[in-house]
Amino acid sequence: MRSVIRGPSGEKVGNALDVPADPAYTSNGIPIPGMTIRWLVRGEDGAPTYAMRLFESAPGAEVEVHAHPWEHEIFVFRGSMTATVGSSSYELEEGDFIFIPPDVAHGFRAGSRGATFICTIPLRPTAQR
Amino acid sequence: MRSVIRGPSGEKVGNALDVPADPAYTSNGIPIPGMTIRWLVRGEDGAPTYAMRLFESAPGAEVEVHAHPWEHEIFVFRGSMTATVGSSSYELEEGDFIFIPPDVAHGFRAGSRGATFICTIPLRPTAQR
Numbered sequence: 699m700r701s702v703i704r705g706p707s708g709e710k711v712g713n714a715l716d717v718p719a720d721p722a723y724t725s726n727g728i729p730i731p732g733m734t735i736r737w738l739v740r741g742e743d744g745a746p747t748y749a750m751r752l753f754e755s756a757p758g759a760e761v762e763v764h765a766h767p768w769e770h771e772i773f774v775f776r777g778s779m780t781a782t783v784g785s786s787s788y789e790l791e792e793g794d795f796i797f798i799p800p801d802v803a804h805g806f807r808a809g810s811r812g813a814t815f816i817c818t819i820p821l822r823p824t825a826q827r
Numbered sequence: 828m829r830s831v832i833r834g835p836s837g838e839k840v841g842n843a844l845d846v847p848a849d850p851a852y853t854s855n856g857i858p859i860p861g862m863t864i865r866w867l868v869r870g871e872d873g874a875p876t877y878a879m880r881l882f883e884s885a886p887g888a889e890v891e892v893h894a895h896p897w898e899h900e901i902f903v904f905r906g907s908m909t910a911t912v913g914s915s916s917y918e919l920e921e922g923d924f925i926f927i928p929p930d931v932a933h934g935f936r937a938g939s940r941g942a943t944f945i946c947t948i949p950l951r952p953t954a955q956r
Contacts, residue, residue: 707913708928714921739900739926745952748877750900750924771868771879772943774844775904775922781909784836793844793904795879797868799837816902818947824875 710743714752719787722753725764731778732756732808741821755779755808762803767825770798773816778809790815800825839872843850843881850881854893861885861937870950877949884908884937884944892934898952899927907938919944929954 702712719734733755740749752775763782772781778791782805783798790796790813798804800823806813831841848863862884881904892911901910907920911934912927919925919942927933929952935942936945 703917705912705915705917707915707931709912709915709931710926711910711912711917711919711924713920713923723876730913735940738902738924743926744928745900745926746898746929746955747949748900748947750902750926750947771874771877771947773867773879773902773904775902781840783834783838783840786834786836786838788832788834788840790840791842795840795844795867796904797839797874799873800875802836802838816945818879818900820876826875 708744710739714738717752719754722761725766730759731760732759733761745821748818750818753813753817754814755806755813757808757810757812759812760807761805763803765801765803767800767823768820769800770790770804771818772796772798774813775816776814777811779802779813779815780807780809782806789802837873839852839868843867844882848883851890853891854895855929859888860892861888874950877947879945879947882942882944882946884935886937886939886941886943888941889936894930894932896929896952897949898924898929898931898953901925901927903942904910904945905943906940908942908944909920909936909938911935
């Protein structure tokens with residue numbers, strides 16, 4: 699499959715690497731050197747609930763620790779990365795996943811081979827207030 | 828990483844293949860030969876909005892065409908499969924994704940090497956009624 703298709707029933711289908719890569723930003727709005735984001739599925743595509751993005755990180759690229767009132771569900775497709783969650787850190791490799799609850803501080807640093815990972819987020823805050 | 832961990836901030840982390848594999852069922856409640864489901868992240872884990880599952884399919888294993896009032900966002904991790912969506916069908920390989928809107932008929936058939944794919948679903952119906 700070589701292009702991203704919108705089908706007659708509203709489906710969207712394609713190769714993740716054929717979705718345009720945008721710069722990835724920190725929670726302060728600063729571009730992250732060596733990291734891109736591809737929005738595979740988002741609200742504009744008709745997704746009602748959550749979005750699926752593909753991040754690609756060069757070796758050592760880092761998302762600083764931050765928090766927000768919504769969760770992440772992440773799956774590592776290629777490479778490796780260190781995930782910091784609250785006071786813990788985890789080494790993740792291909793086929794690993796992580797759930798980060800709302801409002802929990804978290805950050806990432808790609809390993810020596812870089813990292814490519816799926817990161818999903820809800821379309822609106824979900825924390826119980 | 829060799830075991831699935833629940834961390835002190837509510838995070839859940841591990842290798843997808845270390846999550847127990849359950850039989851996968853059709854929409855009629857019949858086990859699907861050659862297909863398993865691993866619930867990586869679900870409501871019981873504290874996920875507020877949507878669940879992430881890993882399906883593993885033997886070559887030719889098939890999910891019959893069905894529909895339900897919620898969407899899927901799918902990412903193919905290994906192998907290949909044919910996705911039928913409404914009146915269209917698509918050949919998916921490693922790194923391909925597909926968004927299937929609520930209420931759209933869809934089915935899957937694993938290719939000759941089988942298929943391993945992430946399939947996410949919201950925790951409750953999302954169709955606009």
